Amino acid sequence: MASVTLHIQSPPLNHDVVSLPRNHFPVVTFKTTFFGSSLTANGKPLSLRKTFRTQPVITSSSSSSSTHTFDVVIIGAGIIGLTIARQFLIGSDLSVAVVDKDVPCSGATGAGQGYLWMVHKEPESDTWDLTMRSYKLWQMFAENVRTQGLDPLQELGSLLVGRTAEEAATLKKKVKRLSEAGLRAEYLTSDALRLKEPELEVGKDGGAAFLPDDCQLDAQRAVAFIQKANRHFSTKGRYAEFFHDPVTSLLRSDSSSEVEGVRTSKNTLYSKKAVIVAAGCWSGSLAHDLFRESNILLNVPVKPRKGHLVVLENFSAFRLDHGLMEMGYVDHLHDSLDHKSSHSVKVEEGQALSVSMTATMDTMGNLVLGSSRQFTGYSTRVDESIINHIWKRAGEFFPKLKELPLGDFTLDRKVRIGLRPYMPDGKPVIGPVPGLMNVIIATGHEGGGLSMALGTAEMVADMVLGNPGTVDMAAFALQGRCC
Structure with missing residues (x-):
């Protein structure tokens, strides 16, 4: 990896996870911003050190099956799953468990370039509002953690380049649309582009769309910070991680059609509010396997x-x-x-x-x-x-x-x-499974998981908590696309 890979170092804790009683948590209250307050532990700002270890703060290491209860169980510890967990932890009083067959951020985001770019986005697209909301939330995130000695964003600006007269004409139109959508955007001729990047050659007919505010994110460091912030809530009995522990089945209620939790290879995890499937490209096959023996036909073509x-x-x-x-x-x-x-x-x-x-x-x-x-x-x-x-x-x-x-x-x-x-239609699936309103799927972000993560997390939390939401959820629903 080109970026510095940091893993969280936390003090060793007892590996036995205490089950949380079903009436342990008060009525939910929710804050609308993703990082609305400073991230602190014991009154001190959270910070990253130079060396870390990968072992989860809380796991179940016993070979015998154990049972635990949480408000929300999230399947998948990628950037989507971890930010959804964070949203519930700082924006409500709910408890959260994250379960994964592997380790955190072992999918697309961990291998990506860290784009937080708008230069290749389209204002008319279904994902525009979600991406813009996430873009703003990442900026808020960066402002928050800069006060704590970490600067994950590199404000380098982005260039979308073309080498033909036809591509140059398309880029000029794109700059106009991006500017009308409220972004700082500029068209650069080949000569102006050469001044920006002397080693780049696009020919005399070429040019570029330039967005000076686009950023690069060190995804590994950002994930490490988010995970450490999540783990702070484990001391309050509100957060637990179950890694190297694949989900094997859903727990269905005898008296209703709702899902009560999940069974993993090592544990039984009950959920009082919601089960969220955020397993990246594995979400489709996982959903198929989990619902295979039910009367629900679910096809998520991710x-x-x-x-x-x-x-x-x-x-x-x-x-x-x-x-x-x-x-x-x-x-x-x-x-x-x-x-x-x-x-x-x-x-x-x-x-x-x-x-x-x-x-x-x-x-x-x-x-x-x-x-x-x-x-x-x-x-x-x-x-x-x-x-x-x-x-x-x-x-x-x-x-x-x-x-x-x-x-x-x-x-x-x-x-x-x-x-x-x-996803074949180019946009993520974010919404309840038809017939099972307490099971939500959040997947299909393709190469935009990082850029849409915070907006997705906010949207999922709004669904569970009954909030009106900042972004229209209809375009990402399962109905009419997957089932």
């Missing part, structure tokens, strides 16, 4: 979409001052299972690979290049041919890279593999 990123550590051949992506990224972001983008290549029989140039320089001086999209099931195997395609595509925009053989970076090269949760 699929894993594999991506490669190439990280060149301590890269010094040149530097980038902004985050970049080519116009083709927008096209291949929305490619369907059968559609081939203008940068698709066939790598194996029956498999189409889509590669578009993205490039950023992180705060450690590492060059991060991408990106690929490919449907290969749940495989996370590194494919060297894809690495070569990414390098070749980047060289078409950065001529200096053509002079540098990729083999020269063998010792300083890292490869990130992530599985994005892809």
Whole structure:
């Protein structure tokens, strides 16, 4: 990984989780902002140290089955699951358990580039309001944690670049739409772009849309901070983590159709308010398995979409001052299972690979290049041919890279593999399961899980708590899309 991976170090606690009585919690009160107050522990601001360990604060290590009760049980400890937990913990009086078959942030976000960019978004799209809300919440998050010695956001600005007159015309229209939507946006001619990024070559007809306020997020550090803040609530009996503990079945009520909780490989977790499925690209197969023996037909067509990123550590051949992506990224972001983008290549029989140039320089001086999209099931195997395609595509925009053989970076090269949760219609599923209002699914964010996480968390909490909500929830409902 190019970014510094930090894991939380917490004092050892008793590994036996105390069951919470069903009448333990008072009437719910809710705050509308995600980070409405300082994150403190014992009156002192929470902070990150230089070295951490990965072991969860609270787990059940006993080989025999044990039973615990919480208000909310969240299946999935990715960026969506962890931020949903955080929203309930700081915005209500509810208790929360997070359960995962693996470890936190082991899916798409942990392998991503940390984009908090609006430059490739469309104001008319269904996801615009959700993304904008999340964008504002991330800014609030950054302001809060800066006072505590952590600055997760890198305000570098983003450039969406085109190399033809047709792409330049499209970019000018995009800048106009983004400006009308309230964002600072500017069109740069090829000459103006060269002043911003001297190593970038787009030709005389090319240009770029420039959003100076777009940010890069160190996802690993942000997740570490969120997880540590969540764990503070374990001392109050309101939070627990169950990792390396896959969910095996749902617990159904004998007297009603509601789900009472989940059974895992090691524990039984009762839920008084809601069970939330936020398992990324595994959500579809998990939901199918969990509801297989019920009378509910549930088909959530979320699929894993594999991506490669190439990280060149301590890269010094040149530097980038902004985050970049080519116009083709927008096209291949929305490619369907059968559609081939203008940068698709066939790598194996029956498999189409889509590669578009993205490039950023992180705060450690590492060059991060991408990106690929490919449907290969749940495989996370590194494919060297894809690495070569990414390098070749980047060289078409950065001529200096053509002079540098990729083999020269063998010792300083890292490869990130992530599985994005892809939905065919290009927008996430966030809403109750029809017929089971206390089971909510939040998945299908594809490559936008990080950028939409905080808005998604707020939306899920609003659903459970009966709040009117900040963003219209209708566009993300299951009905008419998945069932």
